[in-house]
Amino acid sequence: MNGHGVETQKLSSKSNDFLNKLIRYRYIYLLLLPGFLFLIIFKFIPMWGLILSFQEYNPFQGILGSEWIGFKNFTDLFTSEQFYMMFRNTLIINILSLVFYFPLPIILALMLNEVRHEIFKRVNQSIVYLPHFLSWVVVVSMTYFMLSADVGVLNKLLNQWEMDQVALMSDPKFFWILLTLQSIWKDAGWGTIIFLAAIAGVDPQRYEAAVMDGASRLRQIWHITLPAIRPTIVILLILRLGSMMDVGFEQVLLMYSPVVREVAEVFDTYAYTQGILRGQISVGVTVGMFKGVVGLILVVASNRIVKRLGYEGLY
Secondary structure, three states, X not given: OOHHHHHHHHHHHHHHHHHHHHHHOHHHHHHHHHHHHHHHHHHHHHHHHHHHHHEEOOOOOHHHHOEEOOOHHHHHHHOOOOHHHHHHHHHHHHHHHHHHHOHHHHHHHHHHHOXXXXXXXHHHHHHHHHHHHOOHHHHHHHHHHHHOOOOXXXXXXXXXXXXXXXXXXXXXXHHHHHHHHHHHXXXXXXXXXXXXXXXXOOOHHHHHHHHHOOOOHHHHHHHXXXXXXXXXXXXXXXXXXXXXXXXXXXXXXHHOOHHHHHHHOOHHHHHHHXXXXXXXXXXXXXXXXXXXXHHHHHHHHHXXXXXXXXXXXXX
């Protein structure tokens, strides 16, 4: 048998193996079908619209009829007076979230895992999960009710105590801190789900052996629990780095006001203002494409660094 026949036979064998697995695990693939269709319809098909970044889009002429202008939209974005401000604000907000928010679900999951009373543990889990189901409209409204200068509970108490008011909502110095605290309060509890699932997969015999060796609970966490969930932490960290150019649009938009514009203007709000309010759709798509390219670079670079350090990466 010649080489071509061998290659054909190998391809045929692989095709048969694939079909056999597809038939054997058909119900599992059926469960994956909705998620797969979601990715195709809402993630891959809309990528066709990225060509708007290279056009002066006119909705009356359509995508195929609009004027092709090359990289002019990108040049205008990078040379804009607002670019540095948006880049700085987006980066600082994400760094604060990475430093202060990202570790909290891990710490909270470790603490919940140490609770031995099952009812008390479930009640605490429900309490920390609950804020996740509140919309950002509710969260920002609560923040306004607590901290605003006119109706805020804090300033009303300060008035009763004959102390000076604190303009937390309108002071740019506190804007990034408020965003970070809101994110922590709303989503830190929900973020524990993945880590609790990873902890649940740890072999209980490892803890039993550690107890026999005289290890304290802190030693067990450090030498058993943390190494067991380290792959999960690494993967989530890589994904988090990939979204460093993304900021919670709804949260920032609701907290946005002209007095805090210098610290609140980010790429998402700029794309909304230019693309939706002013009708410059090509500018909005350009901003989105820039964010996507930066995110892709960060994911690939962080994954390569992680693998060089000896950990299992995202791919």
